[in-house]
Amino acid sequence: MQTTDKRSDRFALVTGGGSGIGEAICHRLARDVTAVAVLDIDVDAARRVAEDIKHAGGNAIPVHGNVADRVSIEEAVNRVHAELGPVTVLVNNAAIEGFQLFEDIEEASWERVMEVNLKGPYIAVQAVLADMRGAAWGRIVNISSLAAQIGAFKMAHYSASKGGVTSLTRTLAIELGAQGITVNAIAPSFIDTPMARRAIAASDLPIPFEEILKSYPIPRFGRPEEVAAACAFFASDEASYITGQLLGVNGGAAF
Numbered sequence: 001m002q003t004t005d006k007r008s009d010r011f012a013l014v015t016g017g018g019s020g021i022g023e024a025i026c027h028r029l030a031r032d033v034t035a036v037a038v039l040d041i042d043v044d045a046a047r048r049v050a051e052d053i054k055h056a057g058g059n060a061i062p063v064h065g066n067v068a069d070r071v072s073i074e075e076a077v078n079r080v081h082a083e084l085g086p087v088t089v090l091v092n093n094a095a096i097e098g099f100q101l102f103e104d105i106e107e108a109s110w111e112r113v114m115e116v117n118l119k120g121p122y123i124a125v126q127a128v129l130a131d132m133r134g135a136a137w138g139r140i141v142n143i144s145s146l147a148a149q150i151g152a153f154k155m156a157h158y159s160a161s162k163g164g165v166t167s168l169t170r171t172l173a174i175e176l177g178a179q180g181i182t183v184n185a186i187a188p189s190f191i192d193t194p195m196a197r198r199a200i201a202a203s204d205l206p207i208p209f210e211e212i213l214k215s216y217p218i219p220r221f222g223r224p225e226e227v228a229a230a231c232a233f234f235a236s237d238e239a240s241y242i243t244g245q246l247l248g249v250n251g252g253a254a255f
């Protein structure tokens with residue numbers, strides 16, 4: 001089911017669109033919006049996803065960009081303007097993970113995680129705000145994490161960055177609501193993506209991963225498409241009176 005009628009003037013930018021959840025979001029949004037800009041630091045991955053969308057009948061362009069770098073993101077947005085149009089749907093999805101006990105986290109590692117995961121959304125929102133204000137309509141969806149809600153072993157920097165994403169969401173919702181721009185966040189639990197597989201392999205969890213999944217009311221890995229469906233709803237016209245919210249896509253892992 002489409003959540004919006006296709007319009008000729010609705011363009012989405014998805015950061016980290018070249019893999020996992022971002023890839024599923026690009027595919028899902030391509031059904032609703034006019035075109036999707038698949039932004040990734042890995043431009044080959046972005047190209048592959050954009051090609052897949054086009055083969056499936058949608059419209060997408062790959063865009064190289066590093067969310068931690070303002071110049072790179074401003075250049076990327078300029079490309080989207082030239083090839084598509086103003087960005088009125090922004091999904092802040094790009095993130096990196098790290099696995100270390102808190103006392104072992106070096107400053108460089110802390111800063112890198114914060115730069116991508118928290119400064120990235122700050123830069124990207126600033127880069128597209130004029131577009132959304134110009135349209136008097138905008139949708140910002142930030143991908144947070146269950147780690148922000150309940151913590152995550154050996155992921156203090158990651159969980160802190162995602163807590164920041166949730167708080168940023170709430171304040172942006174307050175500042176932008178009167179301008180027709182909604183800002184919401186999604187907190188996924190374990191979703192079957194390359195990042196989750198890396199996390200399971202590297203984090204040396206105190207409880208086996210399978211046991212954690214079995215403890216969820218829905219006792220299985222989540223699918224990227226299940227996060228994408230929630231994102232598409234927040235990005236739709238139907239979600240016009242919903243802002244500042246955090247939605248768990250987590251099999252009931254947290255309420």
Ligand SMILES: NC(=O)c1ccc[n+]([C@@H]2O[C@H](COP(=O)([O-])OP(=O)(O)OC[C@H]3O[C@@H](n4cnc5c(N)ncnc54)[C@H](O)[C@@H]3O)[C@@H](O)[C@H]2O)c1
Nearest residue numbers: 016019020021041066067093094095145190191193195196
């Ligand atoms: N997979 C999970 O279990 C899970 C759980 C909770 C939250 N999340 C969140 O969901 C989002 C997507 O995660 P995923 O599992 O699909 O990860 P992933 O590693 O599979 O994909 C992340 C993508 O972001 C890109 N990227 C990384 N740094 C970038 C940068 N500086 N600029 C631009 N692009 C960059 C990568 O190249 C990659 O294509 C992230 O925000 C992650 O924190 C994932």
